[in-house]
Amino acid sequence: MKGGIVAVLAVFAIVSLIVQQGQAVTCGQVDAALVPCISYLTGHGDSPSPACCAGVKAVKGMAQTTADKRASCACVKAAANRYADLKDDAAQSLPTKCNVQMDIPVSRSVDCDKIN
Template sequence: MEGKKAQYGLRVMLVAFALLLACNTMAEAITCNDAVSALIPCGSYLIGQGGADPSPRCCESARALNRMASTVASRRQLCECLKQTGPSFGVKPERVQHLPPFCKIDLSMPVSPDVDCSRVA
C-alpha cells in the first residue's frame, strides 16, 4: 500500500510540476512539460522504487520523448529540463543511464548530470 501511495504521490507531483512548467516555458518543438509528462510512466523506476529494469510502458514513453526531440534546439531544451528537474524529483543518475540502452534508444546526447547542454547536437 505504501508503494502505491508513493507512486500516486509522485505522479501527482510530476503532473503539478509539469503544469507549472507549462506556464513558464517558451513554446518550442518540445516543452519541459512534454518531457516531464512523457516520463511519468518511468517515475518509480527513475527514483529507485521500481524494478531493476524499466517497464515496457516506460520504454515506450521514453522512445516517444526521444522522437519529439527532433531538432538541436529541442534536444538542448530537453537536456536542460531533465538536468534541472531530475534532482528535484530524486531521480537516480544510474537509473537514467540504464534507461537508453535497456529501451534501445539511440541518444545524440550524453546521459550525465554534468552534461553541458549547450554542446548537445
C-alpha cells in the same frame, strides 16, 4: 500484461496530443513522457516499464533538431535534479534498457549547450 499495454497506449496518446509539428519541445511534454520512469529511476524495480520505454521513445521522437535536443536535455536535467533519490546509474542506463539510441544524455551535470 493488459494494463501495461493500456499504459503504453495512453502515453502515446498523450504525447501525440501534446507534440505538434513545428513547435518547440517543452518541459511539460518531456515530463509527461517520462513520468512512468520515476519508479525505475528511484530504484524501485530492476527494469523500466513498457510505459516508461514508450516515453523514452517519445522524447527521442520530439527531439529532432539541435534546438529541440538542447531543450529536451535541459528538461531532463531539471527533472533529474528535482528527485534527490534518483539513481544516476539507472538514469544513465535508461535508454539502453529501453533499446533507444538517445542523443540526449540523462544526467544531472550534462552541459546541454554542447549537444548537436
